[in-house]
Amino acid sequence: MIFRLGPPLLLAVLLFPILAGLTATVLPAFGYWPALGGTTFTLDPWRALLALPSLPRSIGVSVFVGFITTLVSLGAVMLLMAAFMGTRVFGLIRRLLSPLLSVPYVAVAFGLAFVIAPSGLIFRLLSAWAPGLERPLDLLIINDPFGLSLAGGLVLKEIPFLFLVALAALPEVDAVRAFGSARTLGYRRVAAFAKVVMPRLYPQLRLPVLAVLAYSLSVVDAALVLGPNTPPTLAVAVLRLAEDPDLELHFEASAAAILQLAVVLWAIGVWLVLERLADLIWGRWIVGGGRFFFEAAARVVAPLLAVAIAALVALALISLMVWSVAATWRFPAISPQAFTLDTWRHELSVAWPIILRTLLLGAAVAAFAVIITILCLENETRRGVPPASVFNVIYIPLLVPQIAFLAGAASLLIALDLDGNSFGIGLVHLVFVLPYVFMSLSAPWRAHDPRFRVTALLLGASPWRALWAVRLPMLTRAILIAGALGFAISVSQYLATLLVGAGRFETVTTESVSLAAGADRRVIGVFALLQAMLPFLGFAMALILPALLFRHRRGLRET
Amino acid sequence: MTATPTFPDLKPMPGLPMPGLPMSGLVLDGLTLSLAGRAILRLSLRVEPGEIVSVMGPSGSGKSSMLAAICGTLDPAFQMAGEIRLDGRRIDVEPPELRRTGILFQDDLLFPHLSVGGNLAFGLAATVRGRKARRSCVEEALSAADLEGFADRDPATLSGGQRARVSLLRVLLSHPRAVLLDEPFSKLDMALRSRFRAFVFHELRSRALPALLATHDHEDAKAAGGKVIELESPGAI
Numbered sequence: 001m002i003f004r005l006g007p008p009l010l011l012a013v014l015l016f017p018i019l020a021g022l023t024a025t026v027l028p029a030f031g032y033w034p035a036l037g038g039t040t041f042t043l044d045p046w047r048a049l050l051a052l053p054s055l056p057r058s059i060g061v062s063v064f065v066g067f068i069t070t071l072v073s074l075g076a077v078m079l080l081m082a083a084f085m086g087t088r089v090f091g092l093i094r095r096l097l098s099p100l101l102s103v104p105y106v107a108v109a110f111g112l113a114f115v116i117a118p119s120g121l122i123f124r125l126l127s128a129w130a131p132g133l134e135r136p137l138d139l140l141i142i143n144d145p146f147g148l149s150l151a152g153g154l155v156l157k158e159i160p161f162l163f164l165v166a167l168a169a170l171p172e173v174d175a176v177r178a179f180g181s182a183r184t185l186g187y188r189r190v191a192a193f194a195k196v197v198m199p200r201l202y203p204q205l206r207l208p209v210l211a212v213l214a215y216s217l218s219v220v221d222a223a224l225v226l227g228p229n230t231p232p233t234l235a236v237a238v239l240r241l242a243e244d245p246d247l248e249l250h251f252e253a254s255a256a257a258i259l260q261l262a263v264v265l266w267a268i269g270v271w272l273v274l275e276r277l278a279d280l281i282w283g284r285w286i287v288g289g290g291r292f293f294f295e296a297a298a299r300v301v302a303p304l305l306a307v308a309i310a311a312l313v314a315l316a317l318i319s320l321m322v323w324s325v326a327a328t329w330r331f332p333a334i335s336p337q338a339f340t341l342d343t344w345r346h347e348l349s350v351a352w353p354i355i356l357r358t359l360l361l362g363a364a365v366a367a368f369a370v371i372i373t374i375l376c377l378e379n380e381t382r383r384g385v386p387p388a389s390v391f392n393v394i395y396i397p398l399l400v401p402q403i404a405f406l407a408g409a410a411s412l413l414i415a416l417d418l419d420g421n422s423f424g425i426g427l428v429h430l431v432f433v434l435p436y437v438f439m440s441l442s443a444p445w446r447a448h449d450p451r452f453r454v455t456a457l458l459l460g461a462s463p464w465r466a467l468w469a470v471r472l473p474m475l476t477r478a479i480l481i482a483g484a485l486g487f488a489i490s491v492s493q494y495l496a497t498l499l500v501g502a503g504r505f506e507t508v509t510t511e512s513v514s515l516a517a518g519a520d521r522r523v524i525g526v527f528a529l530l531q532a533m534l535p536f537l538g539f540a541m542a543l544i545l546p547a548l549l550f551r552h553r554r555g556l557r558e559t
Numbered sequence: 560m561t562a563t564p565t566f567p568d569l570k571p572m573p574g575l576p577m578p579g580l581p582m583s584g585l586v587l588d589g590l591t592l593s594l595a596g597r598a599i600l601r602l603s604l605r606v607e608p609g610e611i612v613s614v615m616g617p618s619g620s621g622k623s624s625m626l627a628a629i630c631g632t633l634d635p636a637f638q639m640a641g642e643i644r645l646d647g648r649r650i651d652v653e654p655p656e657l658r659r660t661g662i663l664f665q666d667d668l669l670f671p672h673l674s675v676g677g678n679l680a681f682g683l684a685a686t687v688r689g690r691k692a693r694r695s696c697v698e699e700a701l702s703a704a705d706l707e708g709f710a711d712r713d714p715a716t717l718s719g720g721q722r723a724r725v726s727l728l729r730v731l732l733s734h735p736r737a738v739l740l741d742e743p744f745s746k747l748d749m750a751l752r753s754r755f756r757a758f759v760f761h762e763l764r765s766r767a768l769p770a771l772l773a774t775h776d777h778e779d780a781k782a783a784g785g786k787v788i789e790l791e792s793p794g795a796i
Contacts (some may be wrong), residue, residue, distance in 0.1 A: 384635045454632045455668045459682040459733040466656075469681065473672040528632040555671030556714035 003382055004377030007390060010434065014251060014393055015373060016410055017431050018400060019057065022261075023409030028254035035249055035415050045251035062234040065147040065154070065227075066217030066267055072151070073158035073304040074209055076305055077166055080159075082193035083302030085179060086354045094167060096310055097160035097506040099531035102485070102493035102539055106512050106534040109153040110524055111316025113142045114323060116149060119331045121319050129334035136331050142325060143229050150226040150233070154216045159309060168443065169204035173197070177280075181238035195286045206275075211398035213271055218268075218401030221494035221509070223340030223517045234260050238403050242499070254407060261404035268399070321533075324525030343522040351511065358491055358507040358534060365429045366538075367485035370439040370479060374436070377445045378467060381453065388445065402432075402495045410499040426525040428496045429489075437486040455457060474556065478548065480542035488535030508534060568653060582647045583608050584770040585629070585660075585737040589641035592624055592633075592732035600625055600790065603641075604735070608768035613772045613780035617789030622773035625790075626739045629771070630662055631655035637765075643770075645736050661735030663743040663759070669714040675701070675725055676710030682729035700728045720751045727759055731766070738763055740772040746781060756782055 019454040027033055031042035049055065084090040100108075115121045119136035127133035141204035170176070175197045182192035218235045227233050232240070238260055313457050323329065324343055326336035348355075380387065409428060413419040448471065456466035472479065494509050501510075550556045585606040592600040600621040606612045614622050618739050627633040629643055632655055643651040650658040679697040687693050694710075699707050704724045712720060723743070730738060743759070744752050760782060763770045772783050778789050 449666075449668070451664050451666070451668055453661065454630070454655070454668075454669065455664070456681070458658075458660060458735075459630070459729065460629055460656050460659075460661050460684065461681070462656055463654075470670055476669070478670075488709075550672060552674075552713050553672055553714055553715065 001379075001382070003375050003379035006087060006372060006377075009436070011390070012377050013427070013430055013434060014289055014397060017428055018396060018405050020412055021405030021407070021409030022400075023054045023467045024123060025254050025257050025404055025413045026265045026408070028251050028408075028411070030255075031251055033251070033254075033411070035411075045255035047251045049255045054237070057235045058231045059259075061145070061147045061231075062217050062260075062263065063226055063267060065151045065233065066213050067271075068148075069154040070209060070213040070214035070271070071160060072155050072207075073162055073212060074214060076309075077162040078193075079197060079298060079302050080163065080306060081166060081197075082190045083298050084306075085189075085193060085197075086176065087302075089306070089513060093163070097163050099536070099539075100157070100160040100313060100516075101164060102488045102535040103157075103532045104197050104488070104509060104535065105157055105219070105222040106492070106494065106509060107155050107320070109150075109222040110150070110318050110512070110516075110528040112153045112312065114224060114319035114525075115312060115315045116152075117142050123340050124332050124334050126519060127464065128295065128334070131529070133332055136274070142226060145228045145230070145268050147223075147233065148227055149300070150219075150223055150228070151216070152218065152384050153222050153226045153244065153317050153384055156309065156312060156427065158212045158216065162205065162212065165208045166205055169201055170197075171206060173200040173271045175201065187291050187420075188293070188295045190295050190298045192292055194293055199282060199286065202517065207395050210268055210271065211395065213559045214399045214401060218260055218403060220403060221513050224513050229431070234263060235401065236333045239495070242403075243503075245370055245472070249412070256366055256554045257401075257404045257407045260401050263401075312426075317532075320525045320528050321510070322525075323521045326522055326525075328419050329521075343526055345492055347523060347526045351400050351508075351527075352512060355420075355508060355530065356532075357505075360539075361426060361507070362487040362490035362534070365426050365433050365490045366437065368426070369430060369434045369486045370441070370483045371387045372434060373438045373441050373482065374416060374472075374479075377442060378471075380446075381450070381471075382463060386440070391438070391442075397431045403499075406495055406499045410502065413500060414502065419500065420504040425497060425500050425505055428500045429493050432493060432496065433489045434484040436489050440485050441475075441478055441482035444475060461503075474478050477542065477546040480487040480545060481539070484535070484538035484542040487538040491531065562637060582644070584610070584646070585771065586644040587629070588644065590625070590628065591640040592621060592628055592642060593638045593640075594636060596638075602788070604786075604788065606771060606785075608767040608769050609742075609764050611763060611770045611772055611783035611784060611785045613783045613787045614790060615773055615775060615777075615787060617775060620790040622790060626662065626741050626771065626773055629658075629737075630660045630739055631658050654693060659734070659736040660739055661728060661730035661733055661737070662739040662741060663730060665742050665746050667714075667722040669722055669726055669729075671715060674710065675706075675712045675714055675717070677791065678725060679710075679729050679732055679781045682733040684732070684734045686734075689691070690780065696732065700732055701725075704728055707774050718754060719747060723747065723751075727762065729750055731762060735768065738768050740770060740774075742774055745774070745776065753778075753782075760784075 002518075006345055008145060010399070028038060031040060031044055032037045042057075044169065052239070056217045080093060084093060089443045105154055117123075117136075118141055123133060123136065174203070178200070179192055179194045180372055182196040187195065203340070220235045220239055223233045223236050223245060227236060231237065234256070237423050238256040241249050244253070256303050306404070322336060325339050327338035327340040329336035407427070410419065413421070413424050451464050452470055452474065456470045461469065478524075492509055494513050497505055497507050508527065508531045512524070515524045546556070582605075587602055587604040588604050590600070590604075591598055602625065606611065608724060612627065617623055624633060624637060628637070628651075630640050631651075631653065632641060639651070641651075642649055645659065650660070668677075670681065674679060676694070678695050680693055681702060683693055683696055686695050696709075698712055701707060704727075706721060706724060706728075708723070709717070709725075714725065714791070717725065744756050747755055756779065773782060
């Protein structure tokens with residue numbers, strides 16, 4: 001039975017590249033990599049690495065960005081939920097945040113840079129009132145040494161992610177009723193949320209929160225745009241070593257990649273300890289009887305926060321769009337002096353093969369991920385077993401820092417002469433795409449009324465027919481949305497494409513990031529928008545196609 | 560809930576066929592369901608063609624599990640022992656799609672992506688060949704149920720009573736040899752309920768189909784007019 005192949009295939013696709021890649025990172029980290037002349041185990045790479053004077057600062061700024069991003073994102077999501085749960089604003093926030101989830105980090109990072117830079121939109125707006133601002137201030141806002149603007153860019157992306165995960169978990173913890181009954185006992189909004197909803201909601205969020213921590217601690221693409229330069233974050237430092245033409249540095253790069261892994265594992269450990277402590281304090285506080293918890297402050301801060309996020313995102317998008325059609329836009333003018341479509345025309349005429357390649361790769365990877373996911377889920381259905389805990393492996397690619405195994409995976413592919421090959425790139429994309437596709441599709445699949453399948457079988461349909469003639473069409477929308485999410489993830493892959501493609505496989509994302517080093521803002525505008533538009537295209541198709549296919553079927557519309 | 564489960568231990572009915580003998584109707588021969596080693600249901604029963612046997616009991620008494628065991632969709636957490644025969648053929652070893660036991664649930668479960676006619680054609684046995692023949696079969700069935708011209712309609716635009724009728728038609732068109740009714744009337748309002756019930760029972764009797772009706776409404780059981788089996792234990796479910 002072909003469906004039995006699903007779970008082993010999922011495990012192989014996820015774990016093999018990670019394990020092989022990690023192995024190929026660990027070995028050279030200890031001096032062993034015969035292809036580069038390393039035939040004995042030695043600690044020399046570590047000595048060289050630890051002798052780098054910038055290393056402590058790199059680690060420090062990475063850890064700082066990781067923790068501050070995670071704390072602020074989690075805090076903001078909890079605040080928004082506490083302040084707006086059960087109100088109309090809540091639905092509005094959800095609708096505003098959902099599309100942001102599909103915008104790649106790099107596009108958000110560029111947009112934010114255009115807004116907050118000394119010559120950015122905010123200072124242009126301010127200059128109308130502040131007469132001294134005829135020239136951009138000499139401020140290091142973007143690429144600041146503490147990684148604050150990097151953390152800001154990450155927070156903008158992690159808030160929608162955590163918010164939507166939390167939203168999905170609310171029914172599972174019966175939050176609305178618990179919240180309501182606490183309020184009838186006299187607890188005000190924030191106190192009620194913090195005392196009865198959060199303690200049960202958080203365990204559902206633990207893995208996503210750890211994924212946010214691991215990701216923001218080791219992110220490369222957004223850090224290249226917004227992160228500090230002297231010294232860079234640890235992950236960027238690893239990449240610079242790995243890309244150095246001096247092959248001797250490859251050993252040191254591998255050691256640095258393992259160090260990155262160790263730092264992430266250490267941070268996860270610290271977070272879990274902090275969780276324990278918070279749990280202890282919380283437990284006492286919950287039964288203390290207090291009915292108030294920063295109620296007035298929350299009432300002021302939460303709407304401001306919501307507006308600030310919306311405004312930042314809107315300004316970021318506007319800046320990208322305006323720059324992409326600006327001919328000249330001198331500081332401190334609020335709008336360009338002249339507009340032109342030349343940038344778009346020129347860039348599209350050059351970049352269309354790159355766009356096409358990005359599209360094809362993303363579509364192929366997403367399709368493959370959807371197929372593996374359906375194999376796994378249908379296997380579950382046919383055997384009538386509850387969700388297997390083995391599927392928790394989908395979180396591993398989200399917790400292991402990408403650079404730790406991608407560096408090794410790249411050198412393995414070079415050794416096999418498979419580097420730059422689109423098949424290899426697709427396989428590595430799949431490692432990151434499959435978890436999201438699985439998460440997205442498994443919920444609606446498992447929630448699908450099993451009696452439809454039973455009905456089909458008892459009408460004489462074979463299990464195959466019950467699958468393709470009943471369940472798949474009924475889940476068309478969910479399948480296409482999972483596919484669009486997978487496509488969006490593939491489009492946004494930077495490090496995987498760069499390292500496994502040996503720098504020769506260009507996508508919209510690798511092109512965008514390469515513009516970070518001081519390219520023309522008009523070109524950046526075009527590429528960042530392209531990068532943001534491709535995922536939108538996927539989601540638009542996922543919404544429009546079923547609406548067209550089933551336009552005469554009202555029963556499928558409200559799912 | 561009691562700590563010790565008391566399950567209905569019905570004695571085999573007099574006149575039960577000898578094992579292996581070809582017999583018409585639906586036969587449960589020492590059907591035993593257990594969960595984690597504890598028996599929750601033990602039953603021997605024969606349903607004659609055209610007879611509607613009512614299985615009564617509170618929710619959790621195993622009515623639905625019993626129907627699932629008969630049609631082959633029992634949760635693998637349960638263990639099943641005993642034999643199930645339909646028209647003398649042993650079906651408990653067959654996959655669900657070959658058992659020829661139709662089922663009606665509480666909800667009509669019309670496939671929302673297919674038209675009314677598409678739903679019926681999905682059920683219509685493959686032995687009816689050719690587009691035209693299948694189409695006319697479907698239309699005939701619809702007009703016999705006062706649903707003439709409904710073939711191209713979206714099921715979502717039908718009334719509750721119309722949907723219920725379509726879902727019965729779909730089962731009947733698949734030529735089942737027995738029909739299982741899993742509280743199919745419990746979601747309908749009072750007026751509709753008795754009308755639909757009469758419609759279902761009439762169709763089943765006129766086709767001499769053996770039927771098992773799970774219900775907790777005594778009115779249903781009375782209208783069914785067949786044997787009534789009471790399942791008492793909440794069991795281990």
